Amino acid sequence: MASAVHQLTPEEASANPVSEAVVVRFAGDSGDGMQLTGGQFTLSTALAGNDLATFPDFPAEIRAPQGTLFGVSAFQINFGSTSIETAGDQPDVLVAMNPAALKTNVDALKPGGLIIADTGEFGQRNLDKAKYAANPLEDDSLGKWQVLKLDISALTVEAVKPFGLGNKEALRCKNMWTLGLALWMFDRDRAPLVQWLKDKFAKKPELAEANIAALNAGHAYGETAELGALGISQRNVAAAPSEPGLYRTVTGADSISLGLVAGAQLAGLPMFFGGYPITPASAILHSLSRYKEFGVTTFQAEDEIAAIASALGASYAGSLGVTSSSGPGIALKGEAMGLAIMTELPLVIINSQRGGPSTGLPTKTEQSDLYQAVYGRNGDAPMPVIASRSAADCFDVAIEAVRIATQYMTPVMILTDGYIANAAEPWKVPDMSTYKPFPVTHHTALPPEGEKFMPYARDEKLARPWVKPGTPGLLHRIGGIEKALNSGNIDYSPGNHQAMTDIRRDKVANIDVPDQVVEAGQAGGKLVVVGWGSTYGPITTAVRRARAKGVDVSHIHIRHIWPLPKNLGDILRSYEHILVPEMNTGQLKTVLRDQFLVNAVPLNKISGQPFTIAEIEAAITRHLGSDKAEELGPDDSQLPSPEAVNP
Amino acid sequence: MNEMTTVRPSTPRDWETDQEVRWCPGCGDYAILKAVQRTMPEIGGTPENTVFVSGIGCSSRFPYYMETYGFHTIHGRAPAVATGVKLANPELDVWIITGDGDALSIGGNHTMHLLRRNLNCQVLLFNNEIYGLTKGQYSPTSREGTRSPSTPFGSVDHPVKPCAFALGSGARFVARGIDVNKNLPSVLKAAHAHQGAAFVEIFQNCIVYNDEVFEPFTAKPNALANQLWCEEGQPLLFAGGTKGLALDMERLTLKVIDVVDGDVSGVIVHNVKNRAIAHMLVEMPFGPFPMALGVLYDDPAPTFESAVVAQNKAASEGKTPDLQKLVAKGQTWMVDKQPRVE
Numbered sequence: 001m002a003s004a005v006h007q008l009t010p011e012e013a014s015a016n017p018v019s020e021a022v023v024v025r026f027a028g029d030s031g032d033g034m035q036l037t038g039g040q041f042t043l044s045t046a047l048a049g050n051d052l053a054t055f056p057d058f059p060a061e062i063r064a065p066q067g068t069l070f071g072v073s074a075f076q077i078n079f080g081s082t083s084i085e086t087a088g089d090q091p092d093v094l095v096a097m098n099p100a101a102l103k104t105n106v107d108a109l110k111p112g113g114l115i116i117a118d119t120g121e122f123g124q125r126n127l128d129k130a131k132y133a134a135n136p137l138e139d140d141s142l143g144k145w146q147v148l149k150l151d152i153s154a155l156t157v158e159a160v161k162p163f164g165l166g167n168k169e170a171l172r173c174k175n176m177w178t179l180g181l182a183l184w185m186f187d188r189d190r191a192p193l194v195q196w197l198k199d200k201f202a203k204k205p206e207l208a209e210a211n212i213a214a215l216n217a218g219h220a221y222g223e224t225a226e227l228g229a230l231g232i233s234q235r236n237v238a239a240a241p242s243e244p245g246l247y248r249t250v251t252g253a254d255s256i257s258l259g260l261v262a263g264a265q266l267a268g269l270p271m272f273f274g275g276y277p278i279t280p281a282s283a284i285l286h287s288l289s290r291y292k293e294f295g296v297t298t299f300q301a302e303d304e305i306a307a308i309a310s311a312l313g314a315s316y317a318g319s320l321g322v323t324s325s326s327g328p329g330i331a332l333k334g335e336a337m338g339l340a341i342m343t344e345l346p347l348v349i350i351n352s353q354r355g356g357p358s359t360g361l362p363t364k365t366e367q368s369d370l371y372q373a374v375y376g377r378n379g380d381a382p383m384p385v386i387a388s389r390s391a392a393d394c395f396d397v398a399i400e401a402v403r404i405a406t407q408y409m410t411p412v413m414i415l416t417d418g419y420i421a422n423a424a425e426p427w428k429v430p431d432m433s434t435y436k437p438f439p440v441t442h443h444t445a446l447p448p449e450g451e452k453f454m455p456y457a458r459d460e461k462l463a464r465p466w467v468k469p470g471t472p473g474l475l476h477r478i479g480g481i482e483k484a485l486n487s488g489n490i491d492y493s494p495g496n497h498q499a500m501t502d503i504r505r506d507k508v509a510n511i512d513v514p515d516q517v518v519e520a521g522q523a524g525g526k527l528v529v530v531g532w533g534s535t536y537g538p539i540t541t542a543v544r545r546a547r548a549k550g551v552d553v554s555h556i557h558i559r560h561i562w563p564l565p566k567n568l569g570d571i572l573r574s575y576e577h578i579l580v581p582e583m584n585t586g587q588l589k590t591v592l593r594d595q596f597l598v599n600a601v602p603l604n605k606i607s608g609q610p611f612t613i614a615e616i617e618a619a620i621t622r623h624l625g626s627d628k629a630e631e632l633g634p635d636d637s638q639l640p641s642p643e644a645v646n647p
Numbered sequence: 648m649n650e651m652t653t654v655r656p657s658t659p660r661d662w663e664t665d666q667e668v669r670w671c672p673g674c675g676d677y678a679i680l681k682a683v684q685r686t687m688p689e690i691g692g693t694p695e696n697t698v699f700v701s702g703i704g705c706s707s708r709f710p711y712y713m714e715t716y717g718f719h720t721i722h723g724r725a726p727a728v729a730t731g732v733k734l735a736n737p738e739l740d741v742w743i744i745t746g747d748g749d750a751l752s753i754g755g756n757h758t759m760h761l762l763r764r765n766l767n768c769q770v771l772l773f774n775n776e777i778y779g780l781t782k783g784q785y786s787p788t789s790r791e792g793t794r795s796p797s798t799p800f801g802s803v804d805h806p807v808k809p810c811a812f813a814l815g816s817g818a819r820f821v822a823r824g825i826d827v828n829k830n831l832p833s834v835l836k837a838a839h840a841h842q843g844a845a846f847v848e849i850f851q852n853c854i855v856y857n858d859e860v861f862e863p864f865t866a867k868p869n870a871l872a873n874q875l876w877c878e879e880g881q882p883l884l885f886a887g888g889t890k891g892l893a894l895d896m897e898r899l900t901l902k903v904i905d906v907v908d909g910d911v912s913g914v915i916v917h918n919v920k921n922r923a924i925a926h927m928l929v930e931m932p933f934g935p936f937p938m939a940l941g942v943l944y945d946d947p948a949p950t951f952e953s954a955v956v957a958q959n960k961a962a963s964e965g966k967t968p969d970l971q972k973l974v975a976k977g978q979t980w981m982v983d984k985q986p987r988v989e
Contacts, residue, residue: 049982247979272735292958301760306730309731310727312728313732316718316728317731335721339720339721469732
């Protein structure tokens with residue numbers, strides 16, 4: 001049932017174009033600098049005041065052989081003058097730097113969309129590598145799109161000629177030429193980019209000058225080449241109205257790092273971060289290693305186990321221990337999470353989910369570690385789990401995780417994913433004075449005369465005292481063997497294990513989790529779409545559009561995966577139908593069914609790509625028209641066919 | 648808050664807990680526990696600043712019996728936990744208690760990295776050449792041919808030499824002791840005095856699953872002839888001073904020579920800072936050679952935690968931690984319009 005696939009019809013796929021929004025996809029060889037081009041275009045878009053969302057999609061190979069289909073790196077940006085929640089379904093513009101980039105991306109392009117292709121790269125060799133029998137620029141195979149054929153390679157080489165670069169170095173400036181053209185198309189200011197290039201190549205001014213010349217040349221080309229004759233005109237996308245204030249762009253990895261620093265500061269604790277490099281989680285280790293003035297110590301451990309074990313050791317010694325990884329690394333950390341649960345020490349564990357199982361799809365996104373987070377340890381090992389919905393949301397989620405970990409003396413897992421970790425979005429810089437501190441006091445009070453210190457005595461939240469080694473008079477030992485109530489001594493007795501298991505369960509179950517709110521719509525109604533994590537963007541947009549057409553559909557987005565909000569069951573039961581879109585085979589769906597005995601129906605997509613808005617919209621329409629879950633499923637029409645990628 | 652702090656010097660009894668010790672009667676661990684409890688007052692330790700961290704195995708029950716802070720962690724991971732403890736609070740005196748399976752099998756990776764990083768701590772490896780807690784399977788230090796429940800026909804793999812492993816991993820202090828030997832406290836004192844990771848292999852008799860495995864050099868009648876106690880600045884002598892270790896210049900190995908009439912010329916003089924001597928001592932095959940004991944190598948180098956602290960300090964120098972500034976870093980822009988009404 002969960003694997004049913006529904007192929008979106010062309011009508012469904014493009015039924016609801018967003019006004020005043022444009023989707024541009026830059027695609028090229030992994031050596032062409034597409035992520036950089038996309039990143040800089042994002043910045044100029046943000047500076048122009050548009051709302052935006054991005055989707056970097058790069059290959060797992062560090063430097064795949066040039067020109068190959070599997071070496072294509074793409075960056076998609078959706079920007080507009082209205083609220084933008086996703087990276088966009090179908091690109092309006094595709095920049096294809098070579099035949100492989102064209103082949104793997106063109107099927108996603110909107111009918112009538114614009115292809116900008118670098119003809120200089122469409123030689124026989126590259127056509128062969130992309131498995132094109134004939135040059136698609138020279139036959140009518142691209143007939144349903146507009147094609148702008150430019151020899152970007154030659155134009156770039158010409159533009160940078162005065163700087164005396166070798167051919168290879170000159171061609172490296174291609175991405176800036178392309179960016180210049182893109183900036184012209186959307187009437188963007190080049191000044192911030194020029195400054196950025198000057199800073200980036202401060203030590204190699206000739207490279208800065210060459211790149212700036214390429215950028216200007218691309219821009220000038222747009223101005224002078226009379227592209228209007230081809231039906232291509234300059235577009236000015238108005239700034240999106242947003243709340244007044246100071247903004248910056250942020251990726252999930254940036255935002256989670258900042259949130260952890262903020263959380264530790266609000267708790268008044270030094271932070272210790274133990275990490276081991278893994279895609280896509282490494283960016284958090286990189287960020288935090290630069291924040292030493294905030295009392296952050298980072299430790300690149302010898303493996304995933306040492307990363308979490310050292311973090312737990314630091315927590316034991318009184319710091320806030322934090323570790324981060326992705327699915328395979330989280331699996332390795334499992335035993336140490338059990339130790340953190342048994343010893344009841346605070347610890348924050350971040351899982352930047354990626355496609356699995358095993359090594360799976362390291363650079364692609366998925367939400368398939370929910371079971372692992374909630375259930376994936378030996379023994380009855382309850383642990384709070386919080387999921388972030390977007391890059392900006394990671395900040396508050398990280399603070400929430402620190403709060404729960406330190407207030408309840410428990411490890412906490414944050415679920416984010418590869419999409420959130422890498423994608424950038426505008427973020428209204430928070431006013432830190434509005435965040436309420438939750439200072440931690442390590443326990444130092446001696447027990448009353450004649451009494452022993454009880455390291456497993458509990459407060460009203462069932463949390464035990466946090467005593468730092470070095471504290472006089474409170475010597476005690478902890479460990480992974482079952483603890484006696486209160487004294488914490490080793491105790492294998494049956495009654496004690498029952499009691500301690502109950503306490504560990506109750507402590508987590510009773511965590512003060514905010515009540516669930518209904519994101520769009522209201523409690524009670526025909527259909528509710530329930531999501532978690534990075535599906536927020538497509539769900540919220542799809543539901544908003546459906547509601548605008550008068551469809552009775554609401555949206556609930558769950559942040560606290562475990563324990564679930566206390567009011568969630570009642571809210572869910574107030575709807576006739578519950579639809580749960582997930583980038584897995586139905587994991588939250590199973591938890592909801594188990595916890596609330598409701599008929600949650602899955603909508604699954606496990607392609608390594610985020611849901612499109614159209615897929616969710618189509619599912620809403622179909623769901624309200626049919627009660628058969630079999631008919632629901634993801635759409636894969638946006639994806640290159642398996643043959644295109646793996647010929 | 649400080650009234651509980653012991654002003655008088657501590658005694659071994661101050662380091663005993665109220666917990667019932669649960670090793671098998673006659674286990675070598677009892678003797679090691681006593682030796683450690685005797686050592687602590689001598690090194691001027693304070694219980695509240697001392698942390699014992701262990702992994703899993705018979706030896707790893709040790710922290711429960713020391714009146715200090717203690718963390719009985721998971722199998723093989725004590726070095727990693729200890730690294731976090733020490734980095735979070737470099738003032739703590741950290742002791743790692745581990746065994747041959749814990750430190751060299753499941754935790755071999757962590758042992759290696761702890762030693763090469765040179766975390767300032769003591770690593771006491773109780774080597775009984777067997778898995779005791781899981782009832783007698785052969786271990787990574789078991790000699791070839793060891794019959795055990797998992798190797799009924801004898802083990803076929805080559806054992807690891809703990810001190811050679813430590814030295815190869817970059818340890819700056821390597822020593823050996825014997826559970827019941829009176830010299831153990833002095834070895835432990837030397838380990839504690841060393842600034843950096845101090846690795847001590849302690850031959851520990853498992854009375855149930857591997858009894859008398861070290862008898863060839865620990866049994867009274869064999870001790871004199873087969874124990875070589877290394878002392879800084881002293882010739883490497885054994886067998887009551889009648890034999891010594893010399894360098895075979897042609898084969899570039901050690902050789903045993905007879906010492907006649909106290910003439911020690913030709914006998915190597917022990918130098919704890921000489922890595923080459925240490926390498927030869929730990930590789931020396933027992934049988935043709937005696938068992939080298941005591942401090943084999945002691946040449947301090949900067950510690951890991953001091954380097955981390957120094958770098959953290961240098962990187963923070965002149966920076967004021969301003970959270971508001973941090974979140975507003977990078978390229979920013981102002982939006983001054985009013986929110987749109989939907």
